[in-house]
Structures are given as C-alpha cells and as structure tokens.
Amino acid sequence: MAKVLMKGNEAIALAAIKGGVDAFYGYPITPQNEVPEYLSKHLLANGKVFLQSESEVSAINMVYGAAGAGARVMTSSSSPGIALKQEGISYIAAAELPCLIVSVMRGGPGLGGIQPSQADYYQATRGGGNGDYSLIVYAPETIQEMVDTIKESFDIADYYRNPVMVLVDGLIGQMMESVDFDKPVKERFLPEKDWATTGTANHPGRRNVANSLEIDPVALEQKNIRLQEKYKLIKKNETRYEMVNFEEEPEYVIVAYGTMARICRSAIEMLAKDGINVGMIRPISILPFPDEAFDEIPKKAKGILCAELSMGQMLDDVLISNNGRHKVGFFGRSGGMVPDPEEIVDAIKNFSERVVK
Amino acid sequence: MAETTVKYEKTKGLTDKPLSYCPGCTHGIVHKLVGEALVDLDILDKAIGVASVGCSVFSYEFFNCDAQQAPHGRACAEATGIKRVLPDNIVFTYQGDGDLASIGIAETIHAANRGENITVIFVNNAIYGMTGGQMAPTSLKGQKTTTSQDGRDTDWTGNPIKISEMLATIEGVAYIERVSVHDPKHYLKAKKAIKKAFQYQKEKKGFTLIEVVSTCPVNWGMKPVDAMKWLSKEMIPVFPLGVYKDKGDNHES
Numbered sequence A: 001m002a003k004v005l006m007k008g009n010e011a012i013a014l015a016a017i018k019g020g021v022d023a024f025y026g027y028p029i030t031p032q033n034e035v036p037e038y039l040s041k042h043l044l045a046n047g048k049v050f051l052q053s054e055s056e057v058s059a060i061n062m063v064y065g066a067a068g069a070g071a072r073v074m075t076s077s078s079s080p081g082i083a084l085k086q087e088g089i090s091y092i093a094a095a096e097l098p099c100l101i102v103s104v105m106r107g108g109p110g111l112g113g114i115q116p117s118q119a120d121y122y123q124a125t126r127g128g129g130n131g132d133y134s135l136i137v138y139a140p141e142t143i144q145e146m147v148d149t150i151k152e153s154f155d156i157a158d159y160y161r162n163p164v165m166v167l168v169d170g171l172i173g174q175m176m177e178s179v180d181f182d183k184p185v186k187e188r189f190l191p192e193k194d195w196a197t198t199g200t201a202n203h204p205g206r207r208n209v210a211n212s213l214e215i216d217p218v219a220l221e222q223k224n225i226r227l228q229e230k231y232k233l234i235k236k237n238e239t240r241y242e243m244v245n246f247e248e249e250p251e252y253v254i255v256a257y258g259t260m261a262r263i264c265r266s267a268i269e270m271l272a273k274d275g276i277n278v279g280m281i282r283p284i285s286i287l288p289f290p291d292e293a294f295d296e297i298p299k300k301a302k303g304i305l306c307a308e309l310s311m312g313q314m315l316d317d318v319l320i321s322n323n324g325r326h327k328v329g330f331f332g333r334s335g336g337m338v339p340d341p342e343e344i345v346d347a348i349k350n351f352s353e354r355v356v357k
Numbered sequence B: 001m002a003e004t005t006v007k008y009e010k011t012k013g014l015t016d017k018p019l020s021y022c023p024g025c026t027h028g029i030v031h032k033l034v035g036e037a038l039v040d041l042d043i044l045d046k047a048i049g050v051a052s053v054g055c056s057v058f059s060y061e062f063f064n065c066d067a068q069q070a071p072h073g074r075a076c077a078e079a080t081g082i083k084r085v086l087p088d089n090i091v092f093t094y095q096g097d098g099d100l101a102s103i104g105i106a107e108t109i110h111a112a113n114r115g116e117n118i119t120v121i122f123v124n125n126a127i128y129g130m131t132g133g134q135m136a137p138t139s140l141k142g143q144k145t146t147t148s149q150d151g152r153d154t155d156w157t158g159n160p161i162k163i164s165e166m167l168a169t170i171e172g173v174a175y176i177e178r179v180s181v182h183d184p185k186h187y188l189k190a191k192k193a194i195k196k197a198f199q200y201q202k203e204k205k206g207f208t209l210i211e212v213v214s215t216c217p218v219n220w221g222m223k224p225v226d227a228m229k230w231l232s233k234e235m236i237p238v239f240p241l242g243v244y245k246d247k248g249d250n251h252e253s
C-alpha cells in the first residue's frame, strides 16, 4: 500500500487492524471517538469482535477476559476514561496478560477539557492501579511513528505478556498526515499462547487460569521479584528514544515527547539561526524512561529544559535521570493551550528564569 | 472378602483441592451442583469459569476447568470478553450478592441486556461474607450485620434488592430461576435449574442466571442448622423461589 493521508485517530484503528487485532472493547469519549467508530465498521465486517461496553470499567475487564482467552485485544480511551480503567490494568499486568491500551490525552484534572494535553504522563507511567506493576508506554511524535508502534505493540505485549499503552494527545488524534501502513515490523519469536483459557479440551491434563490473587506473602513477594526481572529486561530491550541535533555539542538540551517534541524541533531550528545550538532528547518510550540518553549530554552543557503540555510530570523522570549533573529548567503549558515555538525559544534564551529549584 | 460397590463418587467437575468454605456454608453445595452440571452436559472441557471476589474467590481452584479471576464486581464483563472471542466455549461466572448486586450491578444488567450467552451463578446470602459480615444490598429489613448493628434500617439504606425480578424484565435474558439448597427437595430443584441454565447456554439461547438463596452461618451468628431454618423462614418470603423468566421451547417467557 502506498502512503495515504489519514486522520490520527483513524490511523490508530487501521494500524490496530494491520497489527492483527481480534477484538476491541471501549466506551465513547472525546477526543478519540474516531477510533471505535472506524473499528466498529471494519472489525465487524471482517468477522472480528467490536463491542461498545457500558463503561470504561467494563471495557477494561472485557479486555482482561479476551486477553486471558488468548485474543489480540485492545481498548482506547481518554483521560477520565483511562482513570476508570486503572483497576483493571493492574489486574491485567498482575495476571501477565497481553493487550494494547491507547490513551488519547485531553486537559485535566477532573472533567477538564477536550483540547490536547500531556497531563496524563503520571497516569500512564505511574498508573493509578494498585501494586508494583509496570506498563510499557510509548509516546509517538508523528502519525507514522504511532502507526508503526501500534502494529508492533501487539507483538511486544505478547512477547512479554504485559499490557502496552500507546499515549498520544488529542492533536495527534485529530491531525492528518500521510502514512505508510505496510512498513514491516521487527520479527520476534512469539511462542504459542499455551497459557490461554480456551477450555481444557485444547490442552488436556492442564487447567489454565488467569489470576492475580496470591494469598501467600512469600509467593507474592517472589512473584513481584519475578515481575521486576521482567521489567528490567523490558528496559534493556525496549527502551526507545531519539537524540536530535547532537552532532555538534549542544549548548542546551530539551527533553520533550509527542506533540511538544514537534514544537521543539521548530524552536531548535529558530535557535540555530540565532547561533544557539540546542539538542533534544525525545523519549519514545516514556516507560521505560530512556535515562541512558542523559549520559550523552555534554559536561559543558548549560542546562536541560524539560518541555511538556502539562505542569511538570515528566520533569520527575528528567530530574532522576539527570541525577544532579546539570541545571534543569521547566517549560509547560496546560489545559489544552499549545505553545508557539517562539515560547520555547524564549525559554531557552532566558533559561535562568526556568531553572527548577 | 466382601465386594465393595461404589455408591457415591465426588464429581469430576471439581478438583481435589479442599474447599475453603466454613462448615455448614452452602457455597460448597452450589459448587457441587455446578461441577455436576458441567459433567452431565459433557461441557467441562469447554468450560471457562470466572471467579469473583467474595468467599468464593478461590473458585478458580475448585472448578475442574479453565478459569479466570475477576476484580470485585466485574465478572460479567470479563465473561463477556471471553465469550465474544470464544463463542463456542461455555462461560460462567460464580458471584456473591455483594459482588453482583452491589459493586457489579452495572456489568450484570448490561451483560443481561446484551443477551450475553453466559451463565451466572448468583449466590445470595444477604451479607458480605468474606469481609466479615457487613450489610449487603440484599440484607433483610432489620437484619443485624457489622455495619447495621441495630438491624438494617430500610429508610436509611433501602430495601433488599431483588435481582431475579429486575433482570426478568430484560429482553436478552433466556432463563432466570431463584432456587435454594436448604433441604433435599429444594436441592434437587436447584440441581435441575443449574443444569438447565447450562443447557440453554449450550443451545445459545442467551443470558441465564440462577440465584441461589444461601446461608452464611458464620456471619449470621447461627449454627448451620439454624441458618437453614432462618433462610427458609425469613429469606425465602423476601426472595420467593421460582422461575422468573424462561424463553425455553416449552415455556412462554
């Protein structure tokens, strides 16, 4: 298939189909409604499952059931809806089941607004579900990158038996870009899902159980230790980031993801014209966070600017990764306000005013 | 040497794991009936049980088939997720009254409304057993629980909620019966009802639910025999037994 011009949310849906999704369960919420709308048409027409649930709580538990039964399954939602899914996400992670959760962020807190935002970084990376679990979270910058990531997400989820979240903001969901849907994904050896609850007729002599209950504290601690080993392996293998403009030693380094990274690219070009060389670390996986990228920041760099469409959430990870080596500044807009590149240019030029104490 | 004849065998529908229920609790009897129905209908190896959160949380270890363990109240959603991708399997939930009638009522009503082809085994003991005997939405007027110590005040907390009656109004429901296992006569009726519910699922008739009025001698503060008597005398008048809906061939719904 040649490149096609497509709206972000519809591209999410088509990418999921290309990734082999068997079932979608979800509940309507702006600004992601084109995802279920597109899937309702195309999944049912192809003998797959699309079901609109009575709530996000129900949707994520339908995902749990289908994932346990061995299907490639996904849901998508936005901020308040993802909030409701957190309990189920914790159970799915605990039962070590694969699934894809797409989160199209809008402004918060509470009902907030429907304009694009990155205010759910904490929600995605820290989660609101209980316990020591971890997702794999990708935050792509372009529709092409989002499509490639979604297609691969199903394999990644299956490989690690872990839920994957793809996190974008409403701007990426609503804008149009030309995309190639047929770029090959990385080959992975994916073992048979011999753990799936498909009835013992399919696996005689063994009962398969999808479960997160472990009443014995010794066993539960062992399980947590094993999960941490898995998360370490994921960090080693699946951490993704892009280093922008690091060919010559940058004076400043911006850290930004998704839509904010797009804006910062323009700002970096403008700053170059003014003779200020600025690089960017663009996390593609925000969980695991690419802390290794911070080792490549030159010693002489004057500072790191963390830029977000929120009030300072990724900033925590930037501060941890920087580990006191450089001054760290923060630039953030929120509520659906999207800055011009000039505002980033200004933040770099007046970096001292931005420094986080 | 005298010959031994086998008069009774534990059903193959249950595993050998010792049940975790208190002595005299009816959960165990209901387990046996479910296990037997799965064996009798030859669907055990196609069955996927969904355990809920309550005293029956470990039911995934007791039913001798595949299983999933759902978050509190979400069993019908989880069962829906399974059934939609595996429509030819047999999917059932096993839920208490706190789980189904309180925190999970939305999931239950909507699964019923979609005519989800699953079977719900609903164990109504009018109390939150697992958490130590708090008031449930099914608790009787005046019933003493740890959170209604002077007896349930229905002006303040509402009246016992009647799930079978409510769900019977829903189009997608194929079969609903309220049964009890407090004596052999009722036990046999319950056995028939549970088997019929699974039979209907096998025939893809739609949503089936069997409500079993049950005891919790421990949290009711009664001896098992007295609990059975209390069930018969106090609970059944509030939760009358019988068929609430039947879309079967020989019945008008």
Ligand SMILES: Cc1ncc(C[n+]2csc(CCOP(=O)(O)OP(=O)(O)O)c2C)c(N)n1
Residues within 6 Å of the ligand: B053, B054, B055, B056, B072, B095, B096, B097, B098, B099, B100, B123, B125, B127, B128, B129, B130, B131, B136
């Ligand atoms: C989200 C959530 N809230 C509360 C609980 C605590 N909890 C566990 S079991 C239960 C009530 C169970 O009562 P019921 O469903 O009637 O089952 P029974 O034990 O009586 O058989 C509650 C409230 C929980 N596990 N999860």
Ligand code: SF4
Residues within 6 Å of the ligand: B020, B021, B022, B024, B025, B026, B027, B055, B125, B129, B130, B215, B216, B217, B218, B219
């Ligand atoms: S607490 Fe009540 S419901 Fe739970 S096992 Fe004991 S008797 Fe049965």
Ligand SMILES: [Mg+2]
Residues within 6 Å of the ligand: B054, B096, B097, B098, B123, B124, B125, B126, B127, B128, B129, B136
């Ligand atoms: Mg109960």
